[in-house]
Amino acid sequence: MAERARRVVAVLGRGVVPAEAPLLRADDLGALRGDGVFETMHVRAGAPWLVEAHLARMARSAARLELPLPAAAALARLAAQACAAWPADVEGALRLVCTRGPETGGPPTTYALVSAVADAVRAARRAGLAVATASLGVAAAARGDAPWLLGGVKSLSYATNMATLRWAAGRGVDDVLWVSADGYALEGPTSTLVWADGGALCTVPAADTGVLPGCTARYLLDHAAGAGFAAAERMVRPAALAAADGVWLASSVRGLAEVRALDGAALPASRHTAALRDLLGFPAP
Ligand SMILES: Cc1ncc(COP(=O)(O)O)c(C=O)c1O
Missing domain, CATH: 3.30.470.10 (Aminotransferase class 4, branched-chain amino acid transferase, N-terminal domain)
Structure with missing residues (x-):
């Protein structure tokens, strides 16, 4: 077969x-x-x-x-x-x-x-991703006060996540970075945002924002010292990611996919991608 x-x-x-x-x-x-x-x-x-x-x-x-x-x-x-x-x-x-x-x-x-x-996952490991930002329509802190919105829960109700990815495909991009109504980067529909800022490897604090606490990003941050990084959880606005030393979407099966364009603006290849991929134990693509 x-x-x-x-x-x-x-x-x-x-x-x-x-x-x-x-x-x-x-x-x-x-x-x-x-x-x-x-x-x-x-x-x-x-x-x-x-x-x-x-x-x-x-x-x-x-x-x-x-x-x-x-x-x-x-x-x-x-x-x-x-x-x-x-x-x-x-x-x-x-x-x-x-x-x-x-x-x-x-x-x-x-x-x-x-x-x-999936072939698209392998391709993203190799070539990276073109990503568009899209509003999730809620403020970053809103889901803490509204537990019925199921922030941080991996439920079977993924129709919104899949619709967001179809919207991206219709615009000719590979993936999406959801942004809160007050302008903070949150996560992808099936991935966690990770970025390098100087000596810090960063992700968005799940407890404050209702993003899913990603197991891949957690592992990466817990082992960040192995690639010379301190680990940090920070709020970030998408515009600030242009100055990062690397931006990735992380998830269990893809491992790491580097964001190479955000809202049409190219992001330079990061010198850290290979070391971080090695930390996760994924083979070179
Ligand atoms: C909404 C969302 N955020 C983040 C992730 C990444 O989580 P993990 O690294 O545990 O796969 C996923 C995984 O599918 C997800 O669906």
């Missing part, structure tokens, strides 16, 4: 099933309402990377949704089971999904899906 078409699916309580096997009921609230949580992990050497950090975030997301989540050990086993059926020498993308289950009651639907890394 062509690698890009390959899928591995494992279902909690059933194990690995054929990729075409039906597993969601028509009245599953994950499908009806986008009511559920998920995590995406990089699969390397036949195992999910940073699985503990992802499971911890999944538990926090589920708690915010008052969603009963299977035990972390069971989720870790499910993830490992799916990854073990994926060829160990091929990198992959693991999505671990837990819905609220049938509307009429019943257990959550929990499954793991491993698929190939």
Whole structure:
């Protein structure tokens, strides 16, 4: 089978099933309402990377949704089971999904899906990204006072995120940097903003802004000393990024993609990209 078409699916309580096997009921609230949580992990050497950090975030997301989540050990086993059926020498993308289950009651639907890394993701690692800013329509601090906006929660309701990326594609750019109504850079629809400012490797403070606390950016900042950086969490306006020593979008499967143009203005290639990619353990593209 062509690698890009390959899928591995494992279902909690059933194990690995054929990729075409039906597993969601028509009245599953994950499908009806986008009511559920998920995590995406990089699969390397036949195992999910940073699985503990992802499971911890999944538990926090589920708690915010008052969603009963299977035990972390069971989720870790499910993830490992799916990854073990994926060829160990091929990198992959693991999505671990837990819905609220049938509307009429019943257990959550929990499954793991491993698929190939998209060509566009590989291309972005190599060539970087042209990015446009787009308003998220809320002030940076607003989501702290409005927990129903689910700031910091990785829920299954990603229609807005996907619509933002389609909007970007329609404008001929690769990705988006969401900006708050009061003008601060927040995050991408599927990525965390990271930038270098002199000796500091920076990201946006998740607790103050409601952005998703990215596992990749967290790992990068926790290991920043290995590339000669101090770690910092700061608010930044997009215009200030033009003076940075590097701007990246970070996420689990892409690792790092360098922002090479922001709102049509070219950003110079950063001399730090290779060292940061090495910190994340991704091979040279
Ligand atoms: C909205 C959003 N922000 C940030 C990220 C990056 O998070 P991570 O590094 O944990 O993949 C993601 C990942 O998909 C995301 O969806």
